[in-house]
Amino acid sequence: MSSPLPEGGRLFFALWPDAALQRNLYKVGRTVAPPGGKPMAVHNLHITLAFLGTIGADKRQCMEAQAEAIQLPRFELMLDRTGYWARPQVVWLGCSAVPEPLQVLAARLNGAMAACGLTPESRPYSPHLTVLRKARQGPRQLDIDPVHWAVDDFVLVQSLTLPEGAQYQVVRRWPLAGQL
Numbered sequence: 001m002s003s004p005l006p007e008g009g010r011l012f013f014a015l016w017p018d019a020a021l022q023r024n025l026y027k028v029g030r031t032v033a034p035p036g037g038k039p040m041a042v043h044n045l046h047i048t049l050a051f052l053g054t055i056g057a058d059k060r061q062c063m064e065a066q067a068e069a070i071q072l073p074r075f076e077l078m079l080d081r082t083g084y085w086a087r088p089q090v091v092w093l094g095c096s097a098v099p100e101p102l103q104v105l106a107a108r109l110n111g112a113m114a115a116c117g118l119t120p121e122s123r124p125y126s127p128h129l130t131v132l133r134k135a136r137q138g139p140r141q142l143d144i145d146p147v148h149w150a151v152d153d154f155v156l157v158q159s160l161t162l163p164e165g166a167q168y169q170v171v172r173r174w175p176l177a178g179q180l
Helices: 019-032 057-068 100-115
Strands: 010-015 047-053 075-085 090-094 128-133 143-151 153-162 165-175
Touching: 010 057, 019 075, 019 090, 019 128, 019 143, 047 057, 047 100, 057 100, 057 153, 057 165, 075 100
Parallel strands: none
Antiparallel strands: 010 047, 010 153, 075 090, 075 143, 090 128, 153 165
16 A cells, blocks of 8 residues: 655655665675765665656556566575766665566566656666765775675655755565565
């Protein structure tokens, strides 16, 4: 069941770690982050699957129905590397091998966007977990001790921009089926 949302929020689908994993990912992020920049809040750490933007109730219902139809197995994600994108000034954690269920999940959500009258992402999917924004340089190290994440669901999240920064709220979850 969908929850009502405050006006003006942007929506996106994501992989959302539990609180313990978020704390662990935050520590890893702080270890590799260069000086300066703006660290992501621990409770906001996630991997985006598909960004929807600000959409009406009809398109939200369509996307939720499309998400409901996705049947994929649970999978393990291993975050084992870092990276830096200079233009958006972002330091991130990523995976050297993208699990097939993650590729399929992102592709199906992207396809659902077109089916629901939204503009899908044209760039290839590149899963990453942002740890630092407004970074003027890349991470202190490229390789990290692997962080294992047992992914058993995906979520719809609302992003609100507030004076104190972005606030993310999980508004709905969809379980993945089967074994890891």
